[in-house]
Amino acid sequence: MKLGNEHHEKLELTTHEYKDEERLIQFINGLPSNEVSDIGTSEFALGQDWFEKIILRVYTLLTTGYAREVLVHGYLDLEQGQFTKEGVLVSGIIDFLKIEGDQMSEEVEYYLQGKTRIEIDDFIKEMKEIIPKYPDQGLVIGEMKTRSFSRLPNQSSVIEGAKLQVSYYRRLLDILSGATSYQMMLTNASRRHQDLDQPIGLKHVLKLLIKHWWLIGDDLMQMKLGVFRPLPTRPLANYDLQSIINRQQIEELDQMMQGESWWSQLPPGARDIGALYGTMATALDTKVLCASQ
Structure with missing residues (x-):
């Protein structure tokens, strides 16, 4: 188990960069x-996990x-x-998803060129236009079984079990890509006893x-301006980043983030957290994060 976990972690790091966030979180x-500032901690933990294991993946x-490591x-x-x-x-x-016969990478790269932030809805709409142009592409769903020797196991039951597991994953991907996905995420959160209407605290938003x-920067800006998806949220007074962080502290955060290549390459105006100052018309909650899935 120990060797298997180490191997999986090593494989994940090749695709999803690890960030040392301890100093940032402490700050x-x-x-x-x-x-x-600190409300909705459990809702934030669940929403962050979904954001990183679904949207980001x-x-x-x-x-x-x-x-790698995609949650379904x-x-x-x-x-x-059934x-x-x-x-x-x-x-x-x-364990891993791979686009086989990837022919659309140049067109996706062209779409991303010059963008400092991604608006999730626009990205999804663009992908829905691009993907059908390349019908020869396929999606490979893989399960990585860690073994001490480099050959398939002799037991047919082990192989059949792995094939069955992958077939379940394929079915779950089909379901989650359908029209009921949003409601399924809400049901999932409710089953975990999460308050769907609980706003997520500003410190968690900042993390x-x-x-x-x-x-997520563009989505949060839309929420501040009140032009995000029309989801009912609890109105909150003082739901404003300026109530917990000032300009000097933003500059300190900026200095701490300089080690991140994607952050340091952004023009100063594109990474100005102060642009989100002002009461947010829509509070971030679990429903909003579910809608992003």
Whole structure:
């Protein structure tokens, strides 16, 4: 198990860069607290996990042709023996996804050229235009079995079990790419006893922003301006980043982020967290993160 975990971690690091965030998290946790700074901690933990294991992974897949450790889930009706909209919640992590015969990379690279931040809705719409142009591409779903020797196991049951596992993953991907995906995410959160309407505290928002500024910054700006997807949220007074972080502290964060290549390459105006100053018309909550899936 130890060797297997080490091998999986090593493989994941080749695709998804690890960031040393301890200093950043300590800095943010040390910011002033108020009535909207630390709320919704458990909702944030779940939402962040989904954002990084679903949205970020799919983005990586479409822009690089490869992604690892992708989270999927579904609901199994034990009596009928099939996946349905309700039933027992089952989830798994796909070892790797790979676009076989990747022919669209140049067009995707052209779309991304010069962009300092990605608006998720626009990115998805663009991918829906690009992908059908390359019908010869295929999506490979893989399961990595760690073994002490470099050959397939002799037991047919082991091989059949792995094939069955991958077939489940394929089915779950089909389901999650359908029209019911958003409702399925809400049901999942409810099953985990998460308050779907609980706003996520500003310190947690800031942590998500610092980690994934280039992928969530535009969505947060839309939420501030009130032009994000029309989702009902609890109105909150003082839901304003300026209530917990000032300009000097933003500059300190900027200095701490200089080690991140993607951050240091952005023009100063494109990484100005102060642009989000002002009461946000829409609070970030679990529903918003589910909508992004």
